[in-house]
Amino acid sequence: MPTLTAYGYNGLNASSSYLDPGVGLMSSISGVAWNSNNRLTASGNLTSRTFSFSLDVSNLDFCLFVNSRYAAAGVPFDPANWEGAGFDNSIGIWFHATESGGADPVYNSNGFLKDFPVRSQSYLDISNGDTTVIPEPSSAWLVALAGLVLVHRRRALANRS
Numbered sequence: 001m002p003t004l005t006a007y008g009y010n011g012l013n014a015s016s017s018y019l020d021p022g023v024g025l026m027s028s029i030s031g032v033a034w035n036s037n038n039r040l041t042a043s044g045n046l047t048s049r050t051f052s053f054s055l056d057v058s059n060l061d062f063c064l065f066v067n068s069r070y071a072a073a074g075v076p077f078d079p080a081n082w083e084g085a086g087f088d089n090s091i092g093i094w095f096h097a098t099e100s101g102g103a104d105p106v107y108n109s110n111g112f113l114k115d116f117p118v119r120s121q122s123y124l125d126i127s128n129g130d131t132t133v134i135p136e137p138s139s140a141w142l143v144a145l146a147g148l149v150l151v152h153r154r155r156a157l158a159n160r161s
Helices: 063-073 137-160
Strands: 005-007 024-027 039-044 049-054 090-099 113-115 120-130
Touching: 024 063
Parallel strands: none
Antiparallel strands: 005 024, 039 049, 090 120
């Protein structure tokens, strides 16, 4: 079964970054910040794997929740510096796929990494990547409906005159 865990990040590119500062924010194992909106799948074989995920990160945008996770780990947290998981005109992606040489990651009782053996890795690191706003179908429908209401109202006012 695929597993996803998210951590407070220290800005260093190291195989032990999850331990420093060691703040677990989200885990598919323990259910911390995990809900029914999250999807995580893996398919394929030993030579070709496809991973797919869709995450509700609203808890990570909620400063009080993140502060509670830092406090539980005994790590100082400055809410003024927290921007959450959202993005605007640009996005950063730090994705590292690893190969452990047959040794599985070890998780603690809270569902976060205790040991993460890495033999080799590949990665995709992007900073300030451009984003494009794509309206949801329901949002586009609401805009169209509002336009129809305005046209109808204008015609009704014109007919009164």
